Amino acid sequence: MSDRREANLLLLFITVLVLLNYPLLSLVDRQDRWLGFPALYFYLFFVWLGLIVAVALVVRKRKK
Amino acid sequence: MHTPDSAAKVLIVDDEPNIVVALEFLLQREAYQVQKAYNGVQALELAAAFLPDIIVLDVMMPGMDGFEVARRVRQMEALEMTKIVFLTAKGTQRDKEAGYSSGGEYYLIKPFDNEVFVNTINEIMAYG
């Protein structure tokens, strides 16, 4: 179980590492507005929140 | 503080009934579901039926020793997620290595400290 959890967390790290760096970042580095927020601002906080939720889901206690 | 999952199951394997008495008390106190076996053969039978989350395993037992029990547990698909904690008076580095290579994840040495034992079990349950 913990092996799978560790692997998931590592994958999460790599995924977010890619999402938060160039070249992907250059796609959203624009003067656009999304839902009223600046595109980049929206994107960074959205990925950030996603990371937090994902970590919380992965480490939550095992229930059977 | 920590409360174990209500369904968490522990199988105690030791040929010394008095040690089993102590271990059983400590684990039940933490609300674990406990089963006991006094030798290797009995342990394997019980493990297959009970599907414990953790097996607390003595090494020096008449008949099949703990290392052999661990090896066989590791071959059982249904017990893939089961963690094995050796609890034994054999404390040399070589013994430990034998323990790890037979498929055990943790190695505690007798005489053990109640708190250390309980913490180890709780921690395994907390981290999976």
Added chain:
Amino acid sequence: MALSLIVLCSLAYVMLLFYIAWRVDFSAVRGKSPVNNAYVYALSLAVYCTAWTFFGSVGRATTGGLSFLGVYLGPSLLAPLWFVLLRKMILISKNQRITSIADFISSRYGKSATLGVIVTVIAVLGIVPYISIQLKAVMFGINTLTHFGQAAPAPPAELWLDGGFWVTVAMAMFTAFFGTRKLDPNERHEGLVAAVAFESMVKLGAFLAVGLYVTFGLYNGFDDLFTQAQVHEATHKMFSLQDSGITPFSWNMLMILSLFAIMLLPRQFHIAVVENTSPRHIARAMWVFPLYLLLINIFVFPVALAGKMNFAANIHPDTYVLSLPLANGANWLALLAFIGGFSAATSMIVVEATALSIMFSNHIVVPLLIKTRSFGQGKDLVSGAHRLLDIRRVSILFILFMAYLYQRSVGSTYDLVSVGLISFTAAAQLAPAFIGAMYWKRATHQGAVAGLATGFLVWAYCLPIPSMAQAGIVSRDFIDHGLWGISALKPYALFGFSGVDPVSHAAFWSLLLNTWVYAIVSINTKPSTLNLTQADLFVNIHKYISWQDTDILKREAKIGDLKNMLDRFLGETRTLALFREYETNNGVSLTNHQVAQADLVNFVETQLSGAIGAASARLVMDSIVKEEPITLDEVMRILEQTREAVEYSRVMVEKNTELKTLTLQLTAANEQLKNLDRLKADFITTVTHELRTPVTSIRSLTKILLDYRSELSEEKIQEYLQILVGESDRISRLINQVLDLEKIQSESIAPEALQSVDMEALVSRTATGMEQLFREKEVAFSVQNDVPGACEVQGDYDRLVQVVSNLLSNALKFVPQGSGWVKARLFHQNGFLHLQILDNGPGIPPEKQAMIFEKFTQLSRRDTGKPQGSGLGLFITKTIVEQHGGLLRVDSKIGEGAMFEVRLPLDRFAKSTFAAAKN
């Protein structure tokens, strides 16, 4: 706003913190630590957010757009890996009693004093700028509140007239109060952690209040603010990294730097590892801490935009958090914001200075004092513990004063974040040696020293030294033309790499060269023995998690010496308590004249490490401990750990053919010696194991009775006590028999003990002595004597009694209750007197028959499955019979009982057989 009001509020706030710390320490002493909680742990980790976050991020956003977020995205990104990484750090540190990051690195590379010094120097020099910006933030916070809209007054030349000086002094006292009240070998400060967690809530609350006020009070929500800002010429560019002039390279470097900083900044290591109460808290902190970072950053960008749109250049962007409320008349909100920033600054200073002072005193001051023999030696010392605390306090004062001087001379010309990043880059230098410590076994002490030194020099040359030049302290010639006029050595464009900001540039070169040197030196140097064992301990910590068996190096010392030494560092009360703890834990009693064995020596060293660091402890211990030569076995084990070493020895042997024969001879001789030793060692191992089993249940059940008596029913208590009595009996039986055995084995039969013994009389008399036992079990006993004439042999009467009584009680043990019988038969055959003891027990399976005469073999009783006795009885019996030149054998079939037969030579053979037995 009046200065007195600000000072009063700050003081009230500080008093509140003292109160919290005091309450928590008080309940911690009573065993109920409120700090032992995952949320408190996550909040205390938020000490990461300092005045930099509170004031500086806003300022940074006005020039670098959203790039300020990299500093928080890095740590959040790393959080998923904490599950493995931070856990490992904590396990290692608890196992080794590590108290700082310098301790961590120096321990790993063979408890090296040199490395301790290097890491401490990097940490102290590297972090000084970081502390300086906290002092600066508090000072300009006060200035903004008191002189809003006016130019800040220049600091007066006299120290005591400068407000900053007094802020520094106050901070030093504050830190000393929290960090150096008591000397705890684990360096745990519950009160401090609680106060820091509380401060984290205050700064978050304060910042959110300002953010909400600006976004929803001054503007009509996010949409309104962003729409206005996007078309405003002063803020338009801030919406995009590219337009703000942030290159992908500097974004990536910033992320890497902050990713390292969260692990390596001394205060983060201190809170995350040293103050950690349980590794169980990691899982929750992994998402709560990033969530905290996210929340505190939501309004940074809006506030920066609003400030930039509303203020001209005369208001410094670092002060927007205060200026925006002030300009709109919300003075109380400004004061709250100041308290938030103040709490961010104080928590950083307190934890950082405490962590640095631990390193500074353990790795620099104490080793120096030990070397110069002015500490821990001599008799006129008042108390080592007090002196140690004084050293800590002076260290704190020293560090804060350096920060103050830095701020006064250099820091004032830069904004907060630029200065802070200098420190981040310094902390990142520890990364290669630190990560390698946990995952690269081959890394050596020399590699770590070389890598760290390289990284540090490149860092110093590229960041702080040029910044001093900018401030006019040193000539700025080398910035423009390179050192000695070599253009490849320009500190902002090393080797011609230009066009990036100084921090990314310095981070790139320093980390690259640092890692490269670390790797190449490690690969090409040979680690010391201690380095090897420590490397294994760090990299494979999971092997050691349950037990500390680090005593590969055997060491001894007089217990009195150990006590005296510990006295000097921990004080007498603490020392006595520790020795008592050791005595109870190990069931021994220690006197001053005894020689302490390796595990006690290690125990003392670990305690000492907690107080003064591993390297210093090692130095101190060396002075009184005499190291035993390591045995060949141990050397071999260590050698096996590196292929290289084995390879080396093989080549040596091959090269030297002469040596080869010599080696063979030596090996043979050694083999003989080892065989002798092994017999003895086997015996000791088995006895120890046999003792451990009852001790295990006794220890556990006693503790259960002690701790949970109230939860147990009367019957349970009875049951447990019964077990305790039984197990104690088992131990005393074993001890008696071991003593018997020891005596019997060590002494052959003395000639004066030899006498004519009438065996029939002996058997009858022994049986009579056991009559009670026979009667209880209703077992019939009879003797049949077929010997013509006197039934005599030459022998030691007492020992022969032991033979007979062992055999009789053995038989008695296995025969059934009520229907059992035991018979003795005596007869002559082939010049031997035969004594047979027969029973109608369950019999012994053939495969067990050879085994039962071995030491510690027990046969289970069928009915209970429970063995009785120690397993030594038959071995003793056999030994005695053989000492008499006789023979003991068994004959049995399952279900048909057992027959033990003793053959003793009749007196005419006595002389020759004794001689044979002796040889």
